[in-house]
Amino acid sequence: MMKAAYRVIGLFLALAMACGESAAQSYPSKPIKFIDGYPPGGGTDIIGRIVAQKLTERVGQPVIVENRPGANSITAAEYVAKSAPDGYTLFIGATGAMVYNPGLYAKLPYDPVKDFVPITMFATGPLVFAVHPSVPATSIKELIELAKAKPGGMFYAAGAAPFHVAAELFKKQAGVNIVHVPYKGSPQSITGTVAGDASLVVVVIAPALPHLRAGKLRGLAVTGSRRSAFLRDLPTLRESGLDFECVSWTALFAPAGTPAAIIDKLYREVSAILKTDSVKERFASLSYETGEMGMPPADLGAFHRADLAKWTKVIKELNIRAE
Numbered sequence: 603m604m605k606a607a608y609r610v611i612g613l614f615l616a617l618a619m620a621c622g623e624s625a626a627q628s629y630p631s632k633p634i635k636f637i638d639g640y641p642p643g644g645g646t647d648i649i650g651r652i653v654a655q656k657l658t659e660r661v662g663q664p665v666i667v668e669n670r671p672g673a674n675s676i677t678a679a680e681y682v683a684k685s686a687p688d689g690y691t692l693f694i695g696a697t698g699a700m701v702y703n704p705g706l707y708a709k710l711p712y713d714p715v716k717d718f719v720p721i722t723m724f725a726t727g728p729l730v731f732a733v734h735p736s737v738p739a740t741s742i743k744e745l746i747e748l749a750k751a752k753p754g755g756m757f758y759a760a761g762a763a764p765f766h767v768a769a770e771l772f773k774k775q776a777g778v779n780i781v782h783v784p785y786k787g788s789p790q791s792i793t794g795t796v797a798g799d800a801s802l803v804v805v806v807i808a809p810a811l812p813h814l815r816a817g818k819l820r821g822l823a824v825t826g827s828r829r830s831a832f833l834r835d836l837p838t839l840r841e842s843g844l845d846f847e848c849v850s851w852t853a854l855f856a857p858a859g860t861p862a863a864i865i866d867k868l869y870r871e872v873s874a875i876l877k878t879d880s881v882k883e884r885f886a887s888l889s890y891e892t893g894e895m896g897m898p899p900a901d902l903g904a905f906h907r908a909d910l911a912k913w914t915k916v917i918k919e920l921n922i923r924a925e
Contacts, residue, residue: 629689629864629867630661630663630689630690631663632663632690633663633664633665633666633690634657634661634663634664634665634666634689634690634691634692635665635666635667635668635690635691635692636650636653636654636665636666636667636668636692636693636694636854637668637670637678637681637682637691637692637693637694638650638667638668638669638670638671638678638694639670639671639672639674639675639676639677639678639679639693639694639696639698639699640669640671640675640696640761640762640786640787640788641669641671641786641787641789641790642669642789643787643788643789643809644761644762644787644788644789644809645696645727645788645806645808645809645850645852645888645890646694646696646852647667647669647694648808648809648888649694649724649725649852649885649888649890650667650694650724650852651667652881652884652885653665653724653854653872653875653876653881654666654667656875656878656881657871657872657875660871660874660875661871667694671786671787672786674698674699674702674703674706674762674763674924675696675698675699675703675762675763676699676703676707676710676711676712678693678699679693679695679699679700679703679710679712679714680711680712682718682855682857683711683712683713683717683718683857683858684712684857685857686857687856687857687858687859687860687861688860688864689856689860689861689864689865689867689868691857692721692854692855692856692868693718693854693855693856693857694724694852694854695714695718695852695853695854695855696762696764696850696851696852696853697763697764697850697851697852697909697913698762698763698764699714699763700714700718700853700855700906700910701714701764701906701909701910701913701914702763702764702766702767702913702917703763703924704910704914705913705914705915705916705917705918705922706763706766706767706917706922706923706924707923707924714906714910715906715907715910716858717857717858718855718856718857718858719855719856719857719858719859719860719865719899720853720854720855720899720900720902720903720906721853721854721855721856721865721868721869721872721899721902722853722854722868722869722872722873722876722896722897722898722899722902723851723852723853723894723895723896723897723902723905724851724852724853724854724876724895725851725852725885725890725891725892725894725895726849726850726851726852726890726891726893726894727806727807727808727826727830727849727850727851727889727890727891728806728807728824728825728826728830728838728847728848728849728850728891729764729765729768729804729805729806729807729824729825729848729849729850730804730805730806730807730810730814730821730822730823730824730825730830730833730836731745731772731802731803731804731821731822731823731824731825731839732795732802732803732805732810732813732814732819732820732821732822733745733795733801733802733803733819733820733822734795734796734798734800734801734802734819734820735817735818735819735820736798737801737802737820739822740820740822741822741823741837741842742776742822742823742837742839742842742843742844743842743843745802745822746776746777746778749776749778749779749780750777750778753778753779754779754781756780756781756801756802757780757781757782757783757799757800757801757802758780758781758782758783758800758801758802758803758804759783759785759791759792759794759795759799759800759802759803759804759805760782760783760784760785760791760803760804760805761784761785761786761787761788761789761790761791761792761805762787762788763924764848764850765788765791765803765804765805766782766784766804766922766924767848767913767916767917767920767922768804768825768848769782769802769804770782770920770922771846771848771916771920772804772839772844772846774920775844775845775846776844780801780802783799783800788805788806788809788810789809791803791805792805792809792810792813792819795819796813796818796819803819806850806889807824807830807832807833807889808888808889808890811832811888811889814833821833821835821836822836822842823836823837823838823839823841823842824836824837824838824839825838825839825846825847825848825849826838826847826848826849826891827840827847827849829841830889831886831889832889833889851894851909853897853902853906854868854872856868865899869898869899872896873896873898876892876895876896877895877896882895
């Protein structure tokens with residue numbers, strides 16, 4: 603009886619593997635959607651469209667970026683988490699949805715670890731602290747002095763959870779009170795600061811770079827472990843006297859339950875795209891760091907879990923809640 607039972611189990615496993623391999627061989631047979639939780643023009647949107655275009659060329663099916671902004675990317679994350687695990691609906695998972703939201707919200711309609719399968723890393727990059735040109739501060743030290751002189755009289759713009767948390771950690775360490783003004787995404791937060799609606803914006807470098815170069819924003823510091831190759835004159839926050847660093851990242855995820863054969867195929871295709879010189883140069887021109895590009899699924903999973911644990915702890919210690 604036991605031998606017969608084992609044979610039946612073995613048969614089911616063999617059939618499951620065969621079905622997965624068959625699905626991967628015919629995949630994709632229709633358009634693939636990359637779901638982005640932020641508006642067009644932001645960092646995730648830009649790099650998502652670069653990869654989508656290249657993947658379209660490789661797999662012979664349209665790969666479309668669909669923007670579903672709202673609630674710090676919760677709307678998009680929930681949509682993908684509840685989508686069919688067939689490889690046709692994928693998530694451009696940035697740190698906001700995958701790392702920070704669990705600490706910011708008491709309850710989420712998705713679990714960033716249990717509801718998703720990692721595929722590969724797109725890119726990483728530091729944030730930049732930048733001010734409107736009218737703000738009389740050319741360094742983090744001067745910004746702190748200015749904020750202390752008028753507590754509650756300055757405003758900072760943040761278009762996603764990582765920027766909100768970085769700014770709140772800055773406020774805690776600097777001992778200042780700068781009021782948070784939430785925006786739906788990076789482009790909106792930058793536009794608001796350029797217009798003078800906020801004194802300070804915290805954002806990834808890519809969408810802010812044209813405004814920094816044009817003098818519409820003044821950079822004060824970056825949040826990485828070293829200076830950015832694209833803003834070499836700006837010190838890091840550590841060089842500016844604060845004890846933290848923060849790196850934003852964007853990766854590709856599938857709904858939990860997606861067959862391993864499809865995940866493997868997506869990883870092979872996307873990592874091959876990310877390793878091409880043209881894509882590396884394109885990402886680098888947008889100020890993204892390329893060292894972690896094309897990270898294997900298992901490595902991305904471990905990286906993700908470690909970052910999630912780190913920032914959930916920070917958020918709880920600071921008692922930050924989503925606004």
